[in-house]
Amino acid sequence: MLYKWFLMALILLLFSAVSHARDSVRLGIHLEPPMLDPTQTPSATAGEITYGNVFEGLFIINGEGELQPRLVYSYEVSDDGLVYTFQLRSNVRFHDSSTFDASVAQYSLERIIAEDSNNPQRILFSNILSIKAENSHQLRITLAKPDAFLLYNLALPAAVMVHPNSSAHNATQPIGTGPFSFVSWSPERSVLLERNDRYWGERPKIQSAEFVFMQTSVGTESLLAEGLIDGLLGVTRISHRFIIRPDYRMIPRNLESKMILAINNAHPPFDDVRVRKALSHAVDRIELTTLYGPQVEPELIGSHFPPRHPAYVDLVDYYEFNLDIARELLHEAGVESGKEIILTLPPTDYGRYGGLMIADHLESIGFTVELDQVDWQEWMERVFTQRDYQLTLILHVEPMDINIYARDDYYFNYQNKAFKDIWEQVMDARTDEEFYQYLGKAQRQLASDAVNVFLFMRPERNFMHRQLQGIWKNSFIPSFVLEDLYWAD
Amino acid sequence: MSSKGYRPGLNAKTLGITFLIALLVVGATALTARAFERLHEKVEQLSQVEMENLMNSIRIVQQAESLIGLGLMLSVAETQNDRRRALVELNDRTTWVRQMTEDLSKQQIDAEILHRVAEVQQELELNTRILNHLVRERINGRLGLSELENLTNVAEKNRELAGEIAVLIGYVAAIVRSDINAQSMTLQRQIKEHQQNLIALAVFIVLFALFAGIYFHITVVRRILRMQQSVEKTPVILSDFEQHGHDEIARLSQTMARYIRRIQKQEAHMKHVNQELSFLAEHDSLTGLANRRHYHAAAKRLLRQSHLPICVALCDVDHFKEVNDQRGHATGDLVLQSIANLLSQGLRETDVLSRYGGEEFATIFTIQSKQDADVIFEKLRSVVESTPIEISGQPVVWLTCSFGFAVIEGLPLSSNLTDESIKELLDYALLTADEALYEAKSMGRNRVCSTEAPITISCIKGSEENAL
Numbered sequence: 001m002l003y004k005w006f007l008m009a010l011i012l013l014l015f016s017a018v019s020h021a022r023d024s025v026r027l028g029i030h031l032e033p034p035m036l037d038p039t040q041t042p043s044a045t046a047g048e049i050t051y052g053n054v055f056e057g058l059f060i061i062n063g064e065g066e067l068q069p070r071l072v073y074s075y076e077v078s079d080d081g082l083v084y085t086f087q088l089r090s091n092v093r094f095h096d097s098s099t100f101d102a103s104v105a106q107y108s109l110e111r112i113i114a115e116d117s118n119n120p121q122r123i124l125f126s127n128i129l130s131i132k133a134e135n136s137h138q139l140r141i142t143l144a145k146p147d148a149f150l151l152y153n154l155a156l157p158a159a160v161m162v163h164p165n166s167s168a169h170n171a172t173q174p175i176g177t178g179p180f181s182f183v184s185w186s187p188e189r190s191v192l193l194e195r196n197d198r199y200w201g202e203r204p205k206i207q208s209a210e211f212v213f214m215q216t217s218v219g220t221e222s223l224l225a226e227g228l229i230d231g232l233l234g235v236t237r238i239s240h241r242f243i244i245r246p247d248y249r250m251i252p253r254n255l256e257s258k259m260i261l262a263i264n265n266a267h268p269p270f271d272d273v274r275v276r277k278a279l280s281h282a283v284d285r286i287e288l289t290t291l292y293g294p295q296v297e298p299e300l301i302g303s304h305f306p307p308r309h310p311a312y313v314d315l316v317d318y319y320e321f322n323l324d325i326a327r328e329l330l331h332e333a334g335v336e337s338g339k340e341i342i343l344t345l346p347p348t349d350y351g352r353y354g355g356l357m358i359a360d361h362l363e364s365i366g367f368t369v370e371l372d373q374v375d376w377q378e379w380m381e382r383v384f385t386q387r388d389y390q391l392t393l394i395l396h397v398e399p400m401d402i403n404i405y406a407r408d409d410y411y412f413n414y415q416n417k418a419f420k421d422i423w424e425q426v427m428d429a430r431t432d433e434e435f436y437q438y439l440g441k442a443q444r445q446l447a448s449d450a451v452n453v454f455l456f457m458r459p460e461r462n463f464m465h466r467q468l469q470g471i472w473k474n475s476f477i478p479s480f481v482l483e484d485l486y487w488a489d
Numbered sequence: 490m491s492s493k494g495y496r497p498g499l500n501a502k503t504l505g506i507t508f509l510i511a512l513l514v515v516g517a518t519a520l521t522a523r524a525f526e527r528l529h530e531k532v533e534q535l536s537q538v539e540m541e542n543l544m545n546s547i548r549i550v551q552q553a554e555s556l557i558g559l560g561l562m563l564s565v566a567e568t569q570n571d572r573r574r575a576l577v578e579l580n581d582r583t584t585w586v587r588q589m590t591e592d593l594s595k596q597q598i599d600a601e602i603l604h605r606v607a608e609v610q611q612e613l614e615l616n617t618r619i620l621n622h623l624v625r626e627r628i629n630g631r632l633g634l635s636e637l638e639n640l641t642n643v644a645e646k647n648r649e650l651a652g653e654i655a656v657l658i659g660y661v662a663a664i665v666r667s668d669i670n671a672q673s674m675t676l677q678r679q680i681k682e683h684q685q686n687l688i689a690l691a692v693f694i695v696l697f698a699l700f701a702g703i704y705f706h707i708t709v710v711r712r713i714l715r716m717q718q719s720v721e722k723t724p725v726i727l728s729d730f731e732q733h734g735h736d737e738i739a740r741l742s743q744t745m746a747r748y749i750r751r752i753q754k755q756e757a758h759m760k761h762v763n764q765e766l767s768f769l770a771e772h773d774s775l776t777g778l779a780n781r782r783h784y785h786a787a788a789k790r791l792l793r794q795s796h797l798p799i800c801v802a803l804c805d806v807d808h809f810k811e812v813n814d815q816r817g818h819a820t821g822d823l824v825l826q827s828i829a830n831l832l833s834q835g836l837r838e839t840d841v842l843s844r845y846g847g848e849e850f851a852t853i854f855t856i857q858s859k860q861d862a863d864v865i866f867e868k869l870r871s872v873v874e875s876t877p878i879e880i881s882g883q884p885v886v887w888l889t890c891s892f893g894f895a896v897i898e899g900l901p902l903s904s905n906l907t908d909e910s911i912k913e914l915l916d917y918a919l920l921t922a923d924e925a926l927y928e929a930k931s932m933g934r935n936r937v938c939s940t941e942a943p944i945t946i947s948c949i950k951g952s953e954e955n956a957l
Contacts, residue, residue: 188588216585222548347584352577360570368629371573373580 022487023207025468027480028223028232030348031376032188032213035171038157039112042120043380044397044478047157048233049191049211051479052472054095055160055176058086058105059151063472063484065254067155071100071177073137081146088137092200095181098163102133108161109141121158123407124149157477179204179483188215193482205470205486215375217349224248224463231471232463233480236349239463240293246466253460254474256306257397259288259298259350261358261453262383266413267390269335276450278329279391280319282365283358283453291354298456303443304402306457310432311439315447315454326365337366344372344392346379350458354393387411395458397478402442405451414451499709499737506701513697517690524683531676539669542598545589546662552586553655556613557648563620564644572624579617586610586654598661606657613650619643712738716745725749773844775822776829781851784843788853789911791841796901797855798943800862801918802894803926804832804869806848807934812886820880824888827878832890835869851919859896859939866892866937874935889935893926895919899945906946913949 033045038055040046052060060070069075075086092100109131112119119125127150129142143150153159166175174182179201180193194208212229214220217237223229224242232239235250242248261283269275289298299307302315343359345351352373359369372389374382383389389411396404404410406423422442429435447454462471470484559579566572587610593603623640626632632640712731716738719729730746731739771783779787791799806828813821825848832850833842840854856862870892877885895918902911921940929938 189592215588216581218552218582219585219588222585226544352581356570356573356577359573363569368569369573370625371577373577 023205024209025206025230025482025485026190026210026212026228028212028214028220028229029480030214030234030236031346032215033191034377034380036174036182036185036191037162037167037170038160039108039162039167040118040120040171041380042384043376044157045376047477047479049193049480050174050176050178050182051157051160051477052178052481052483053180053193053209053479054174054178054182055157055162056178057155057157057160058088059155061152061155061475061477063475063481065474065476067152070155071105071161075151082143084141084143084150085134086139086141088139089200090137092177093198094163094166094177095175095196096163096166098165098175100161100163100177101136102139103136104163105139105161106131106133107164108167109159111162111167112159119158121153121156123403124153124156125159155477157479180209183208189213202483204483206482209482209485211480214349215347217352220349230465230468235292235296235459235461235463237291237293237353238349239461240295242463243295249464249466250461251464251471252473253462253471254476255397255458255460255478256308256399256476257395257458257460257478258301258304258306259354259393259395259455259458260304261455262392262394262412263450263452264387264389264391264411264413265415265451266387269333269339270390272333273450274329274333275335276453277319278326278333278335278365279362280450280453281322281326281329283361283455284321285455286321287361288354288357288455291350291357292459296459296461298459300456301454303447303454304396304405304452305439305443306399309400309439311436311443313440313443315443318447319450323365330365335366338368339366340368340370342370342372342390344374344379344383344389346392346394347373347375348395350395351393358391358393384411387413399476402439402446405442405446412451414449416445416449419445419449498735502708502736503705506704510694510698510701513690513694517687517694520690521683521687524679524686528676528680528683531672531679535669535672535676539665539672542593542665543662543669545593546658546665549586549589549658550655550662552582552589553651553658556582556586556651556654560617560620560644560647560651563617563624564640564647566624566628569625569628572621572628576617576621583610583614583617590658593661598664602657602661606654606661609650609653609657613647613654616643616647616650620647708736709738712742716742720745720749725753727753776826776844778829778833778850779841779843781843781845784841784845784851784853785912785915787841788915789908791853791855792897792900792911792915793902793904793906795855797857798859798900799897799918800852800854800856800859800865800894801897801915801922802852802862802866802892803845803919803922804850804852804890804892805926805930807889807891807930809848809888812888816883816886820883820886823880824878824886827876828873828888828890831873831876832869835865835872851922856896859943862894862896862939863937866894870935870937891926891929891934892937893922893924893929894937894939895921895925896939896943897945898943899947902946910946910949914944914946917949918944 029045029048031043031045033041033049034043035041036046036050036054038047038050056070058070058072060068062068071089071092073087073089075084077084086105088100088102088105094100098104109125109128111117112122113125113128127143127145127147129144132140132142134140141150161177162170163175166173169175172185177200179196179199181196183192183194185191190210190212192208192210195204195206197203212223214223214232214236220232220236221238224232224238227247239250243250261279263270263276263279265271265276270279285300289300292298300316301307302318303313305312307314341362343355343362345355355371355373359371362369379392383392403423405412405414405416406420408415419442422438422445426435426438426442429438464471467488468485469488470486472479472481472484475481556579559575559582563572563575563579566575590603590606590610595603620640620643623632623636623643627637627640716730719725722729727746727750730749731742732746733739734742771779771786773780788801806825809821809824812824825844829842829844829850832852836842836852837854840852842850842852845851856865870890873888873890877887879885897914897918902914921944925938925940929936932938
């Protein structure tokens with residue numbers, strides 16, 4: 001008897017000493033978010049970490065790219081398409097144990113459309129007339145006019161549900177209803193999430209996830225080489241080198257990330273369309289496509305629009321690569337040779353090495369280019385918010401975001417009544433045909449105005465450990481949802 | 490029940506020892522667990538913090554060396570493109586080096602050194618900016634001679650600073666390495682110590698268990714075996730059982746001893762009663778002589794065994810009825826007792842004498858010849874005749890006896906003879922003796938008569954067939 005106890009005790013001891021099956025992941029992401037509240041920052045980086053993990057919306061775009069109810073249980077739309085009635089899930093709690101109900105949902109949505117709202121997608125919800133909690137779990141949204149995109153918009157990271165008691169601190173201490181709760185944020189290093197064991201839905205297999213910020217190219221290389229990260233979300237210049245390792249693999253994903261050389265349209269000499277056109281002629285996009293190594297070939301674009309969309313218009317050759325034309329245009333615009341310009345670069349792989357190429361290209365038509373390498377917070381602050389920049393190389397990851405050109409206060413400083421009119425038409429389109437037609441028109445308008453230099457679609461690949469399975473591949477929301485992730489044997 | 494107050498019985502001892510062993514095992518397990526935990530912490534610290542520190546410092550040293558090369562690339566860049574390329578790479582590495590330096594654990598490493606490294610890094614970043622500026626101007630052809638010289642100095646300083654980082658972090662790596670070595674040595678020593686402790690503990694537990702086994706053998710098993718042997722022995726000797734002691738086995742032993750003593754007493758009593766009963770069955774209660782049944786049994790035994798002639802005799806008290814009538818039955822009984830005494834005194838111890846009827850006695854014994862019997866009976870007759878029977882408070886009684894006997898010869902008898910034939914022979918002899926007695930009575934009493942011809946087996950009808 002005694003010896004049985006002894007044996008059992010020993011076995012227990014051994015079991016506790018031997019660590020059990022792997023249930024944590026370290027995922028590399030390129031940019032450190034300026035904050036972790038996706039409802040308050042235009043930077044997609046907040047949503048990359050928190051969407052579907054910490055925060056949940058009324059709807060979600062799932063791993064197959066489909067719109068699904070999340071915190072909504074069921075809903076009805078009135079015949080005139082103006083009134084939406086949502087039944088909300090009843091057993092949902094925030095990580096701080098606060099209850100989620102219709103009044104919380106009402107608060108979250110009213111916060112988006114408020115006068116002083118900081119929400120990056122506020123404009124998408126301008127159609128909403130009223131939001132009302134009918135009872136504890138019934139919410140009614142009344143629209144000014146029918147909006148086919150409402151449910152889709154409610155699935156965006158910017159429309160996730162927050163609680164009035166905690167929303168003020170979500171920037172640094174995000175509290176949501178999701179399957180993972182926030183643990184810590186080590187500046188410049190990582191954000192740590194752990195499984196929320198009281199989650200209302202199915203329990204994820206992964207217990208903890210660390211999102212590591214890959215701030216430097218050499219650091220990325222080093223971490224990959226040493227196998228210190230289990231997945232690198234998005235390709236880099238050196239990813240292809242590591243593909244020969246048997247423990248890594250590339251898997252495709254379904255984002256619509258448009259790489260552009262963004263131009264401050266209000267900053268001389270770029271307020272002159274000829275100068276902007278000169279830039280479009282001068283940038284060698286073919287050379288830029290070598291940015292991700294020989295194995296991946298990015299698809300070129302001629303406007304701010306993904307080629308896979310049915311309304312896509314091929315404007316790739318709208319501006320041929322021709323330095324003579326470019327120089328001529330600069331001459332016409334009166335830009336003297338040796339004009340000093342600054343190219344602001346985000347702290348990403350493409351920023352560093354793409355920036356070098358573009359600087360070369362621009363110098364070859366007579367500019368003197370200085371690189372301004374900034375961290376992401378500074379980029380968001382100076383470039384995006386204050387619009388204090390000339391040129392910047394940047395990736396726009398939000399899907400179907402051509403509407404940003406219709407916004408008054410967007411960092412491109414592009415103000416064109418013609419485009420705004422076109423966008424009105426897009427919004428009022430009755431049929432798909434009309435809708436596509438106006439979208440085509442919008443693309444052409446952007447190309448002809450040479451608002452930015454439209455470069456290419458970023459090849460969408462995740463670089464993952466071979467045994468790490470279940471990452472959402474077909475969601476077009478820039479996010480890394482962990483709920484289906486698991487380690488295969 | 491005999492003990493006063495609490496005395497630790499076997500139960501308590503068993504419990505105590507079991508508990509002690511359990512305590513030892515639990516203690517050993519707890520100690521092992523604790524040791525494992527401490528080792529686990531140490532290994533964790535070693536692998537998480539120390540190894541990370543070592544790896545980081547090595548990475549930093551490598552990168553610091555590439556910083557020297559990139560600084561050189563920057564300073565000799567011929568085109569803006571080359572310059573920018575070198576700068577971008579430099580910035581990338583500088584950031585990485587700064588981050589890794591920040592990640593170095595402050596616990597193991599001299600804070601002063603880390604502080605110095607941070608200072609040098611800042612200086613390097615600043616110097617790189619100056620160098621970048623100077624190189625850009627040089628490529629643009631805007632530098633004078635003195636500024637060119639300055640550029641050389643700045644470039645030289647860049648090399649020095651990067652070199653200094655490499656050296657400082659190299660030193661850090663060395664410290665961390667020796668720290669890891671020291672810790673792994675400590676770990677090894679501790680593991681060895683734990684191993685030894687565990688072995689010692691195991692040996693102790695085994696010894697203790699052995700001791701407990703021996704103790705139980707002595708205090709329980711051996712005593713029970715001894716008790717069992719004592720019980721199996723015949724006869725059971727009471728002194729073999731434990732007399733003293735207070736534990737369960739001692740008490741059991743004492744109870745058994747008491748029980749056995751009781752059984753033995755009972756046995757003795759039964760034997761006595763049995764003897765008495767068999768005596769009563771075979772003897773006459775008045776005279777203490779054998780009764781008729783016993784006489785027959787003894788006579789038949791004697792007939793089978795004897796090699797000598799046998800005398801079968803009957804004796805009758807003369808005029809006894811008058812004694813009974815005149816003096817009463819009680820006196821009659823006393824008289825009979827006296828005569829029985831006289832008769833038995835006159836016979837050998839081994840001779841069978843029985844009260845055969847009211848005042849009739851029968852005897853049977855071996856003789857050498859008929860003359861012997863004549864002598865014996867004559868003597869008996871005269872003893873009775875000459876002996877007055879005194880009864881307190883009454884006048885003396887004088888009595889006589891008449892004797893008749895027969896002699897059986899031709900002994901020993903064939904062993905094939907059936908009990909039936911023996912009985913027939915005896916009956917025949919008794920009948921003959923009775924005829925002689927009758928003769929003695931009719932001749933005036935107080936005399937001895939016998940048949941002249943001896944009796945043999947052939948006198949009995951069918952005896953030949955029996956003999957075959």
